[in-house]
Amino acid sequence: xxxxxxxxxxxxxxxxxxxxxxxxxxxxxxxxxxxxxxxxxxxxxxxxxxxxxxxxxxxxxxxxxxxxxxxxxxxxxxxxxxxxxxxxxxxxxxxxxxxxxxxxxxxxxxxxxxxxxxxxxxxxxxxxxxxxxxxxxxxxxxxxxxxxxxxxxxxxxxxxxxxxxxxxxxxxxxxxxxxxxxxxxxxxxxxxxxxxxxxxxxxxxxxxxxxxxxxxxxxxxxxxxxxxxxxxxxxxxxxxxxxxxxxxxxxxxxxxxxxxxxxxxxxxxxxxxxxxxxxxxxxxxxxxxxxxxxxxxxxxxxxxxxxxxxxxxxxxxxxxxxxxxxxxxxxxxxxxxxxxxxxxx
Amino acid sequence: xxxxxxxxxxxxxxxxxxxxxxxxxxxxxxxxxxxxxxxxxxxxxxxxxxxxxxxxxxxxxxxxxxxxxxxxxxxxxxxxxxxxxxxxxxxxxxxxxxxxxxxxxxxxxxxxxxxxxxxxxxxxxxxxxxxxxxxxxxxxxxxxxxxxxxxxxxxxxxxxxxxxxxxxxxxxxxxxxxxxxxxxxxxxxxxxxxxxxxxxxxxxxxxxxxxxxxxxxxxxxxxxxxxxxxxxxxxxxxxxxxxxxxxxxxxxxxxxxxxxxxxxxxxxxxxxxxxxxxxxxxxxxxxxxxxxxxxxxxxxxxxxxxxxxxxxxxxxxxx
Amino acid sequence: xxxxxxxxxxxxxxxxxxxxxxxxxxxxxxxxxxxxxxxxxxxxxxxxxxxxxxxxxxxxxxxxxxxxxxxxxxxxxxxxxxxxxxxxxxxxxxxxxxxxxxxxxxxxxxxxxxxxxxxxxxxxxxxxxxxxxxxxxxxxxxxxxxxxxxxxxxxxxxxxxxxxxxxxxxxxxxxxxxxxxxxxxxxxxxxxxxxxxxxxxxxxxxxxxxxxxxxxxxxxxxxxxxxxxxxxxxxxxxxxxxxxxxxxxxxxxxxxxxxxxxxxxxxxxxxxxxxxxxxxxx
Numbered sequence: 038x039x040x041x042x043x044x045x046x047x048x049x050x051x052x053x054x055x056x057x058x059x060x061x062x063x064x065x066x067x068x069x070x071x072x073x074x075x076x077x078x079x080x081x082x083x084x085x086x087x088x089x090x091x092x093x094x095x096x097x098x099x100x101x102x103x104x105x106x107x108x109x110x111x112x113x114x115x116x117x118x119x120x121x122x123x124x125x126x127x128x129x130x131x132x133x134x135x136x137x138x139x140x141x142x143x144x145x146x147x148x149x150x151x152x153x154x155x156x157x158x159x160x161x162x163x164x165x166x167x168x169x170x171x172x173x174x175x176x177x178x179x180x181x182x183x184x185x186x187x188x189x190x191x192x193x194x195x196x197x198x199x200x201x202x203x204x205x206x207x208x209x210x211x212x213x214x215x216x217x218x219x220x221x222x223x224x225x226x227x228x229x230x231x232x233x234x235x236x237x238x239x240x241x242x243x244x245x246x247x248x249x250x251x252x253x254x255x256x257x258x259x260x261x262x263x264x265x266x267x268x269x270x271x272x273x274x275x276x277x278x279x280x281x282x283x284x285x286x287x288x289x290x291x292x293x294x295x296x297x298x299x300x301x302x303x304x305x306x307x308x309x310x311x312x313x314x315x316x317x318x319x320x321x322x323x324x325x326x327x328x329x330x331x332x333x334x335x336x337x338x339x340x341x342x343x344x345x346x347x348x349x350x351x352x353x354x355x356x357x358x359x360x361x362x363x364x365x366x367x368x369x370x371x372x373x374x375x376x377x378x379x380x381x382x
Numbered sequence: 383x384x385x386x387x388x389x390x391x392x393x394x395x396x397x398x399x400x401x402x403x404x405x406x407x408x409x410x411x412x413x414x415x416x417x418x419x420x421x422x423x424x425x426x427x428x429x430x431x432x433x434x435x436x437x438x439x440x441x442x443x444x445x446x447x448x449x450x451x452x453x454x455x456x457x458x459x460x461x462x463x464x465x466x467x468x469x470x471x472x473x474x475x476x477x478x479x480x481x482x483x484x485x486x487x488x489x490x491x492x493x494x495x496x497x498x499x500x501x502x503x504x505x506x507x508x509x510x511x512x513x514x515x516x517x518x519x520x521x522x523x524x525x526x527x528x529x530x531x532x533x534x535x536x537x538x539x540x541x542x543x544x545x546x547x548x549x550x551x552x553x554x555x556x557x558x559x560x561x562x563x564x565x566x567x568x569x570x571x572x573x574x575x576x577x578x579x580x581x582x583x584x585x586x587x588x589x590x591x592x593x594x595x596x597x598x599x600x601x602x603x604x605x606x607x608x609x610x611x612x613x614x615x616x617x618x619x620x621x622x623x624x625x626x627x628x629x630x631x632x633x634x635x636x637x638x639x640x641x642x643x644x645x646x647x648x649x650x651x652x653x654x655x656x657x658x659x660x661x662x663x664x665x666x667x668x669x670x671x672x673x674x675x676x677x678x679x680x681x682x683x684x685x686x687x688x689x690x691x692x693x694x695x696x697x698x699x700x701x
Numbered sequence: 702x703x704x705x706x707x708x709x710x711x712x713x714x715x716x717x718x719x720x721x722x723x724x725x726x727x728x729x730x731x732x733x734x735x736x737x738x739x740x741x742x743x744x745x746x747x748x749x750x751x752x753x754x755x756x757x758x759x760x761x762x763x764x765x766x767x768x769x770x771x772x773x774x775x776x777x778x779x780x781x782x783x784x785x786x787x788x789x790x791x792x793x794x795x796x797x798x799x800x801x802x803x804x805x806x807x808x809x810x811x812x813x814x815x816x817x818x819x820x821x822x823x824x825x826x827x828x829x830x831x832x833x834x835x836x837x838x839x840x841x842x843x844x845x846x847x848x849x850x851x852x853x854x855x856x857x858x859x860x861x862x863x864x865x866x867x868x869x870x871x872x873x874x875x876x877x878x879x880x881x882x883x884x885x886x887x888x889x890x891x892x893x894x895x896x897x898x899x900x901x902x903x904x905x906x907x908x909x910x911x912x913x914x915x916x917x918x919x920x921x922x923x924x925x926x927x928x929x930x931x932x933x934x935x936x937x938x939x940x941x942x943x944x945x946x947x948x949x950x951x952x953x954x955x956x957x958x959x960x961x962x963x964x965x966x967x968x969x970x971x972x973x974x975x976x977x978x979x980x981x982x983x
Contacts, residue, residue: 064839064921064932064933066921069663069946072943072947073760073761073947073948073949073952076759076760076761076924077760077761077762077763079760080759080760080763089924089925091921091922091923091924091925092924093921093922093923093924093933093943094943095663095917095918095921096662096663096664097663097664098662098663098665098666098670099663099664101666102666102670106837107837108833108834108837108838108839109839190552190554195634195638195639195652195656196634196659196660196661196663196664197450197660197661197662197663197664197665198664219449219451220451220453220454221451222451222452223664224450224660224661224664224665224669225450226447226449226451226456226641227640230640231552231556231639231650232638232639232640232650232660234516234634234635234660235946236946236948237945237946238634241520241521241524242554242556245524245554245555246552249554254948256949257948259948260949260950261948348762351762352761352949353948398880398881398883398884399881401881401883402883405882405883405886406795406799408791409791409794409795409798409799410795410799411791412789412790412795413791413792413795413796413800413806413809413857414809415788416788416809416812416813416816416853416854417809417812419816419850419853420812420816420819422827422831423816423819423824423827426826426827426831427823427826427827430826479722480726480730483722483723483725483726483727484723484726484730486719486723487723487724487726487727490723491720491723491724492727498975500727500731502968502971502972502975503731504730504731504734505900505903505904505907505971506734506738506964506967506968506971507730507733507734508904508907508908508967509906509907509910509911509964509967509968509971510960510963510964511910511911511912511913511941511960511963511964512911512912512913513911513913513942513945514737514740514911514960514964515737518736518737518741521740522736522740567733570730570733571907575900575904576859576862576900576901576904579859579863579896579900580862580863580866580897582896582897583863583866583867583894583897585868598712598713598715598716599716599719599720600712600716600718600719600720601712601715603719604719611866613862613865614862614865614866617814617858617859617861617862618862620814620817620818620858621817621855621858621904623818624817624818625817625818627818627820628818628820628821629820630820630821630822630914631913631914631942654820655820655822658820658822658823659820659822659914662822674826677820677823677826680818680820681815681819684814684815684818684819685815688811688814688815689811
């Protein structure tokens with residue numbers, strides 16, 4: 038019986054391997070944050086063009102590793118690669134969508150958007166220097182808010198993530214003690230607090246612990262109606278975490294002055310710019326071994342730039358301003374096939 | 383246990399006997415395949431982990447600073463190592479008596495019509511994906527544990543006593559003890575199902591003669607059936623311990639994930655496997671190497687634990 | 702006389718305590734199961750509909766199902782289990798019947814136990830190095846191999862344990878009747894310990910059916926339906942893992958439905974397998 042079983046399985050595998058054409062003709066892997074919108078775009082793209090693009094979230098680090106190892110047609114990362122790093126690996130990158138990080142908290146008696154924080158204060162809280170909610174430093178920014186006499190429980194991401202990278206980069210730029218201490222990375226040596234797995238984990242710990250503070254992606258905070266903080270931006274204005282304010286941060290950014298699109302959108306000028314904003318990036322080889330695959334990848338993102346904005350907005354992502362898209366399309370001219378000719382257009 | 387046949391009787395076809403050495407070779411090849419697989423894993427880990435191990439030396443296992451920031455990368459894994467040992471030991475301590483109890487109940491006490499449904503139900507526990515345990519732990523178990531166990535215990539602990547230290551931490555349902563309990567629930571079905579299977583193999587005569595001598599159920603189990611399956615029982619425990627040591631997803635959700643030493647039962651900590659699961663996806667360069675080296679350390683721990691178990695078993699056999 | 706009466710009372714009491722303990726812990730275990738199943742069913746049942754079995758995994762905001770993941774999981778698990786059962790049963794048999802007290806046998810036995818506790822993510826990593834990186838593509842085959850490496854040690858361990866418990870007299874009588882050793886093993890020992898080997902197989906299947914980490918680095922995942930085992934392939938655990946951690950309620954619901962589906966499948970496979978094997982009579 039076992040023998041027939043094995044034979045049947047082997048036969049199935051052979052038939053499956055040889056007989057049926059591959060359903061997905063290009064594949065990409067990397068960052069978790071943009072995965073839902075890439076999946077959405079891929080779904081519509083397949084419906085319209087019958088070209089399948091399979092994107093899988095394995096993490097930004099994984100995205101870089103896999104594109105360098107050439108096991109996928111494109112990689113994706115929340116953490117832009119520096120120009121020299123790109124050149125060393127024969128890669129180039131371009132941004133696709135923008136997201137923001139939102140500080141969330143659990144303060145009995147205090148409503149969402151009532152507490153105002155600066156980057157400096159936020160860093161002191163995450164350093165464990167400010168230990169109570171009614172600390173005079175917090176109180177000085179929040180006149181009239183009934184801050185409770187509760188110890189602050191700090192919650193951070195336990196998994197390495199682009200969200201943590203943006204958040205710690207922001208703290209680094211705002212607070213010299215943070216810069217000298219934990220610094221900026223997708224995982225750091227957190228001085229205090231506990232780590233939750235993913236947005237879910239952070240949110241659950243925040244909900245279960247009165248007096249806690251954490252940070253999550255904007256889409257998560259919005260879908261789960263979490264209590265957020267108001268932040269002070271570079272212009273000195275108090276801003277709310279909204280899609281419009283993320284877009285304001287992206288609009289003010291000087292993309293054309295950023296070689297290889299290496300740009301963090303943190304603390305951008307502009308009256309309504311949300312200070313903890315960042316773009317997510319696609320990585321492709323500058324010299325494609327398979328011109329068709331390279332062409333397919335760029336065609337997909339061209340299609341997404343043209344047709345994908347509404348779908349992205351529905352999932353609470355912020356799309357790039359048109360001039361930035363034009364800049365990206367121009368950069369694609371340097372992606373060439375084995376024959377040295379551009380694979381796109 | 384080897385069986386030798388000197389002369390083949392005529393009745394049987396020579397072909398049947400000719401296959402004997404081939405069959406033995408087949409079995410041997412399968413065993414060697416396992417060996418090669420593990421060897422391959424260890425070699426791959428050693429190569430991958432070498433940069434971190436050579437850079438930090440003994441400090442990799444004794445240091446307690448885990449700082450993945452590329453500007454000051456320091457990897458000392460003492461926190462996760464201690465966390466792994468504590469949670470696995472605690473989970474085993476909690477799960478083993480329960481697994482034993484369940485197995486004895488099913489084999490010796492349970493009314494026959496209930497035997498199969500309960501046995502299947504316990505096996506079903508093993509089939510629930512570990513991410514479900516993690517999410518159940520986080521959303522259902524943690525709030526309950528915080529409100530009904532942690533908070534009362536912390537309030538009841540006399541100030542300045544050893545209890546206060548033991549019960550320190552943030553009472554929100556996460557931490558070392560909570561993770562150990564979830565682990566215990568996860569490894570329970572493995573051990574219970576294997577133990578039950580072992581107890582079922584005890585020949586009826588053996589048990590019946592013990593009962594016939596007037597032994598009580600407890601005595602039959604403790605003095606007759608349990609010693610009979612002792613060797614296999616150790617295997618069952620190893621199955622459970624193995625899963626506890628290597629479990630990632632469920633632990634990650636609920637242990638609190640801080641790389642220092644846990645100060646109390648409710649404090650957050652981390653395990654080797656949870657650290658790998660947390661950081662591997664985003665890691666590159668030295669951090670990635672440090673995580674692979676961490677995997678190697680886990681293998682070493684398993685080696686030591688298993689070797690100790692063997693040693694204990696051997697000593698017991700001599701007595 | 703009085704002493705012996707007291708001893709009997711003590712023994713009786715000990716027995717009552719023991720029986721009560723067994724009963725109570727079984728109740729505790731069953732309660733834990735009931736609580737987890739309750740969460741699983743209440744959260745997962747809402748996602749059950751026809752789409753689940755006819756459509757592929759959707760993006761957030763569109764209706765969809767899990768058929769690509771279901772088919773992918775079945776193909777990879779079945780293939781992984783076939784490999785693992787072949788290696789596991791043969792290796793377990795070798796350990797029990799041929800290895801004896803040999804040093805090599807002790808080494809294999811020991812390393813098998815080590816392999817049991819290997820974190821699944823490391824197994825995935827190893828298979829990535831030998832099957833994904835050299836061939837420059839993620840594949841369902843690599844996923845099957847990773848699952849097989851997780852399942853084989855469980856089967857090896859249980860097979861050896863149950864074979865060792867078969868009385869030596871069985872082997873001797875088989876050989877005395879003039880059977881070749883492999884006949885004795887196949888027709889007497891394997892048959893006699895079928896229930897135990899089956900339990901090992903079921904535990905191994907239960908273990909691999911929910912594994913995410915080893916598949917993520919080997920089979921990756923696939924948004925679309927595919928029979929092609931030489932390319933990225935969808936699987937239920939990976940889909941559950943990814944969808945459970947997104948902010949969108951419709952994907953979360955799908956993840957719980959998938960988790961319920963896995964638990965249900967494990968239950969169904971256990972029941973079917975048990976129906977074919979005889980429960981030892983008491």
